[in-house]
Amino acid sequence: MPWRPMTAQDLAQAQILADTIHVDHPEEAEVFAERLRLYPQGCLALEGDGRLIGYALTHPWHFGKPPALNSLLGEIPHDATTYYVHDVALLPEARGRGYAAQIAEKLACHAKATGFGNLSLVAVNNSQGYWERLGFHTRSVPGLEEKLLSYGPDAVLMVRELAQALS
Numbered sequence: 001m002p003w004r005p006m007t008a009q010d011l012a013q014a015q016i017l018a019d020t021i022h023v024d025h026p027e028e029a030e031v032f033a034e035r036l037r038l039y040p041q042g043c044l045a046l047e048g049d050g051r052l053i054g055y056a057l058t059h060p061w062h063f064g065k066p067p068a069l070n071s072l073l074g075e076i077p078h079d080a081t082t083y084y085v086h087d088v089a090l091l092p093e094a095r096g097r098g099y100a101a102q103i104a105e106k107l108a109c110h111a112k113a114t115g116f117g118n119l120s121l122v123a124v125n126n127s128q129g130y131w132e133r134l135g136f137h138t139r140s141v142p143g144l145e146e147k148l149l150s151y152g153p154d155a156v157l158m159v160r161e162l163a164q165a166l167s
């Protein structure tokens with residue numbers, strides 16, 4: 001699988017990808033750097049022909065309280081209640097080959113192994129249908145409407161329950 005752990009050397013290229021892919025959701029370089037520093041296990045790079053063609057940024061968080069876009073986390077909470085998928089983004093030429101589905105499964109395994117009962121994310125760019133195919137469903141959380149709007153008019157909170165790990 002061409003996914004590998006992200007390193008600090010990937011940050012500049014990841015930022016270029018993000019600026020290209022998420023034109024309506026710009027985030028500062030420090031947002032990427034902080035997530036890599038705080039939770040490197042959840043930051044992955046997709047490489048093709050020696051260059052970055054996608055990335056994933058994920059980390060434990062509070063369920064139903066997605067961080068505002070372009071904001072720093074400060075720290076990973078000790079009482080996290082969800083494994084949060086902040087962003088999965090692939091260049092157009094890397095799409096349609098199952099790479100995103102692969103990383104979603106890898107993240108689900110990691111989340112389960114580290115004790116989480118669900119994955120959650122805010123779907124943007126009309127990606128809701130994509131995440132539904134991967135087992136996510138929308139979840140309405142009272143009071144979250146305004147924050148979701150800041151992600152864009154189509155943004156929805158989605159959750160995928162993870163079956164209990166065998167003990």
Ligand SMILES: CC(C)(COP(=O)(O)OP(=O)(O)OC[C@H]1O[C@@H](n2cnc3c(N)ncnc32)[C@H](O)[C@@H]1OP(=O)(O)O)[C@@H](O)C(=O)NCCC(=O)NCCS
Binds near residue numbers: 090096097126131
């Ligand atoms: C969303 C994204 C990560 C999916 O990557 P991908 O490589 O296309 O996904 P996969 O190869 O695993 O799956 C491809 C399948 O999903 C479908 N699909 C892709 N995007 C979709 C969408 N937005 N809605 C519904 N289905 C979608 C494809 O049609 C394809 O279907 P098929 O297998 O029947 O041909 C990618 O399109 C992307 O990077 N988009 C821009 C960034 C983004 O919006 N990220 C999500 C932020 S929440």
